[in-house]
Amino acid sequence: xxxxxxxxxxxxxxxxxxxTQVFAKNGYQNxxxxxxxxxxxxxxxxxxxxxxxxxxxxVSLYVHLTDLFxxxxxxxxxxxxxxxxxLIRAVTMIxxxxxxxxxxxxxxxxxxxxxxxxxVKDDIEKVKSKIVDDSFAKLFSNVDTTKFKxxxxxxxxxxxxxxxxxxxxxxxxxxxxxxxxEEIDQEEVIAEIDSYIxxxxxxxxx
Numbered sequence: 095x096x097x098x099x100x101x102x103x104x105x106x107x108x109x110x111x112x113x114t115q116v117f118a119k120n121g122y123q124n125x126x127x128x129x130x131x132x133x134x135x136x137x138x139x140x141x142x143x144x145x146x147x148x149x150x151x152x153v154s155l156y157v158h159l160t161d162l163f164x165x166x167x168x169x170x171x172x173x174x175x176x177x178x179x180x181l182i183r184a185v186t187m188i189x190x191x192x193x194x195x196x197x198x199x200x201x202x203x204x205x206x207x208x209x210x211x212x213x214v215k216d217d218i219e220k221v222k223s224k225i226v227d228d229s230f231a232k233l234f235s236n237v238d239t240t241k242f243k244x245x246x247x248x249x250x251x252x253x254x255x256x257x258x259x260x261x262x263x264x265x266x267x268x269x270x271x272x273x274x275x276e277e278i279d280q281e282e283v284i285a286e287i288d289s290y291i292x293x294x295x296x297x298x299x300x
Contacts, residue, residue, distance in 0.1 A: 111134070177237075243298060
């Protein structure tokens, strides 16, 4: 949505930053558009010139920031790497790096993924589902399948492995409800990921 609005870049940046911070801090239901326009230093009329409602702003922001986050991950990926577990670990490490660079973005995406407000929940789930499908296809389309044990359904094995690490990511998102991103013990999470990698390697690799 942001890409098609033809907003002045400097004004767009202020809207994105303000909305990201206010929604991340308060959640969808309790976020105030008054607080957003005050933080962005724009009038309410300008905000609603570009976005027809708070819901429109929220969903558009989620799409924009998930696209941005995904692009940042892809920029840092080694696309010549074909080992599934090295790819998964690399994505995890890149995400941790981005957490420190874009803390408000991470807070917003984490809170949006757990948002329960009926007005936006289904829209967020649809966007998230499409992003997961697209990322899965892009990241794992060139995996070296010769490393898997003979007789294993590789497609299903990759799906099981992916679900495992999605589950770990969801656990971390739940933690962000009670602590800040900065307080997450990265070494502990990486150690947990490595232990799952060893377990899954033993189960699926030759």
